[in-house]
Amino acid sequence: MPQQLAIIVLVDVGNAIADGTLDGNTYLFDNMKLHGSDGQGTGGLVTAINGAYWADGSQASEQVLNWLPYSLGSIPPTVPRGYQSDRARQTDREALAELDALAARPAAGADTAGRLDKIRKSVGTRIKTTRRTSGRLSNEKVLDVTGEVVGDLGTGSYSYPGPIITDIYGEAVDEKIMYPAEYGSPDMVTDGWYWSATVDTSRPGSYAYTMRIQLHKLVVQDGQALWHPVNLTCTSSLRITSEPKRNAFTKAGMGYLPVPMHAPPTEGYAGTDAVTESARSTG
Incomplete structure (x- = not known):
């Protein structure tokens, strides 16, 4: 079964629009901090993906990435939909x-x-x-x-709409390391859409990718207010490592679990006296 990995893309929308860039205004997090990810809480996140392969070299399990964009300094996305x-x-x-x-x-x-x-x-x-x-x-x-x-x-003290990821591209996609796509979802926090990708974990190495993110700037034209789209980009990367698939119980290769032979019980056995005596003697 594929592993699920979430990547939070937190954007300071107001400053990003004012600066005209996401550099220094984007904070990335994932849930692999204890497994090798670097740059948590910065714009330079390197997501650790620990892949595994079978003895013949084929991929043992794939990784699934989910990107979740949020706005810093806006109304929380967890408030009721209406x-x-x-x-x-x-x-x-x-x-x-x-x-x-x-x-x-x-x-x-x-x-x-x-x-x-x-x-x-x-x-x-x-x-x-x-x-x-x-x-x-x-x-x-x-x-x-x-x-x-x-x-x-x-x-200027207003809440901006949340950032929207409109595309994911770059080296990791060109090299066919990951296959991103936008999917429909019943989760209204993401407006019913989210970006996800499967990753080929059998090819160790570091691969960069770029996210195109759409922000919205409030402008007034002819006395009417409207949200004007602003498209910016930010870059992150994946670091894939791999190791042989192992049994989580024995730490050995995949196969049958070793089941030790147990001697018959010596007490409370409901069998005949002869069987009980035999069990005690071999005890």
């Missing part, structure tokens, strides 16, 4: 209640204008729907990392 929509409806209800209360009061001049401006900010800003930003990135309100709507987009 969280943003729920917050948008809640702020709309609150704004309507404040408008009703304002309408019930006599005209108050400057005070009325101030309260209307406060209501406008509490309503927040919705993202414009475009062909490129349809789905989860459109028609939602802009929120900050605490879940509050953002009324002033000029502050």
Whole structure:
């Protein structure tokens, strides 16, 4: 059965967009730290893959990699799926209640204008729907990392959408060391899609690969806010080692487990006295 290995791609989206690069703004982790992976928590992760082969040199087991991208400084991906929509409806209800209360009061001049401006900010800003930003990135309100709507987009204190891996390529793919592909998943944390790859563990060595990652920058055009895609790349690598497949119990080669011969029980045996005496004598 293939082994499963997760690689976390944590991106500081705000700084990466400001710098125009993922270098210094990406932090990679995997679950092989105790088995030889280097560079945990940096952009230079070297993932250790400990392969195994049979006596004839054929691959004994393959490795399966799963990449999971997350955003640093954004709303956690573990909140309920409809969280943003729920917050948008809640702020709309609150704004309507404040408008009703304002309408019930006599005209108050400057005070009325101030309260209307406060209501406008509490309503927040919705993202414009475009062909490129349809789905989860459109028609939602802009929120900050605490879940509050953002009324002033000029502050820059808003939660970015999570990074999206759009391609995995490079030496490890060209050399047919790994075979990456995007798969559908019922896991809504990854929006129903994730990148995975099988690895040929019978070919020891170090192999680099590159991830193309799409971020989104908030821009305002013609008075409307929208998420503009920004495509950047980062590089990581695999280090494959191999050894003969061994029995986990005996540390020997694969085969039948050695089963020691046991003498018949000497006490509590329900057989005849003769058998019992014989067992005791050979005891």
